[in-house]
Amino acid sequence: MNMDLIEVRALRAARTRDDLRVNEHVRPLAGGTWLYSEPQPGLEELVDLMTLGWTPVDAEATGGLRIAATCTIAQLLAHPADPAWGPGVAPLFRRAAESLVASWKIWNAATVGGNVCMALPAGAMTSLTSALDGEALIWQADGGERRLPITEFVTGVRTTALSPGEVLRRIDLPAHALRARVGFRRSALAPLGRSGAIVIARRDVAGSFVATVTAATTRPHRVWFAAPPTAAELREAIEASVAAGDGWYDDAHGAPDWRRARTLAMAEELRLELTAEEAR
Ligand SMILES: Cc1cc2nc3c(=O)[nH]c(=O)nc-3n(C[C@H](O)[C@H](O)[C@H](O)COP(=O)(O)OP(=O)(O)OC[C@H]3O[C@@H](n4cnc5c(N)ncnc54)[C@H](O)[C@@H]3O)c2cc1C
Structure with missing residues (x-):
């Protein structure tokens, strides 16, 4: 390599x-x-x-996680799950890592920060951290620092909000997202191919519903509802968010209409899955 x-x-x-x-x-x-x-x-x-020598992963007393930019994907997966995490959260870390093409070959070297700073639509750590309300801590060239949600850190294909001289120091995942029930769906044109569409949805303890779309779009799109949306509300919110951005992504790993169809179908599956208990 x-x-x-x-x-x-x-x-x-x-x-x-x-x-x-x-x-x-x-x-x-x-x-x-x-x-x-x-x-x-x-x-x-x-x-x-x-x-x-940054500590790869630090569990905060509040229940959040601080992930150093230099934390490798293997180190992230080795971090023990917290019993306070919601259903589906621990498997989400692994499924996101497995979304990287030839993932096992690069897990020991590839870092979470490197993956997010690459800003590829199929950036698996971008999918994971944007879906869990991750916030980037950025070290500025003048010695200062600033914070930005990962949904705003990745701005397009291979572009980020980093200014010249800035470095990503770490990504913080808040406790409320780690305590949520989460679901994950991924589509690729080939079984071991690069991700064409990823949807991760969350049902927060407070009752809110969040869906984050990556891989199918040039940057993450997050839609939030105070209570579970109807099928039409979820579909319309995703369509509107993507339309207000760069639209559905088009490359060798999937045509825009296929990406759109897969994203909307997976989002609906997750809506049903995460609201199933209330429907019973
Ligand atoms: C076999 C294989 C499969 C791959 N599959 C995928 C895939 O499916 N999806 C995907 O997204 N990528 C994939 N990649 C690309 C890449 O390997 C991963 O994105 C990886 O996570 C990058 O992390 P790294 O630590 O190796 O970054 P590096 O190669 O060290 O750096 C990547 C870029 O990020 C910058 N950078 C790194 N850390 C920081 C920081 N803290 N602050 C500011 N800038 C920083 C570097 O300057 C460089 O421009 C693949 C690569 C290989 C070889």
Whole structure:
């Protein structure tokens, strides 16, 4: 998988925040599974984030999770489930990880932060963290920091809200999302193919219903309802959100009409699944 990056003249191991100093030509290196997989024109220097020694996953006293950007997918999966997590949450972590193409080959190196910063529609960690109301903590070039929901962090295909010089420090998952009942659906054109559409839905303890669409669209789309929606309300909300963005994504992994049909069908399955008890 590794390839020589012939324009890269230096690899710096970051030990402290002051060592970061990234820009257009000096980029962060996390697991390197993408950086070393194709030519990187204009890249002159890499700054290794893995040497910062960030704790991969921290459970907060409030029940939330703090996931370091450098946490590998394997480390995330190894983190023990909390008994307070809602039905479907622990399996969701694994199913999201398994959505990566050839996932097992890259789990030990690929990081959660690297996956989200890549901003591919099929970014499995983007699907997971956006569906669980993940919030990015961003380190700014001037030493400050800012926070942004993952649904706003990924802005399009291979684009994020990171400004030059900024680094993703970690992603926080709030307790309310981890305590919810969740459901996951994924469609791909081939059994081991790249995700064409992913829908993750949540029924929060407070009664609200949330559905997040990824892979079928250029960035995550989240629709929220104070109480479970009807089939028509859910469909209309998803259609309106996607229409207000870039529409349904089109590439070799699925045509827009197929992605739309799969997304709407899976969202309806999840609506029925997560509201089944009330219907009885
Ligand atoms: C076999 C294979 C299958 C793959 N399948 C998928 C797939 O299905 N879906 C998918 O989305 N990707 C896939 N990828 C692409 C990629 O490997 C993953 O997205 C992976 O999670 C990237 O993480 P990494 O830690 O290796 O990132 P790196 O390769 O180290 O970095 C990726 C990019 O993110 C930037 N970056 C990394 N961390 C930070 C940070 N903390 N702050 C700011 N910028 C940062 C880097 O500068 C670089 O531009 C696949 C790759 C391979 C080799």
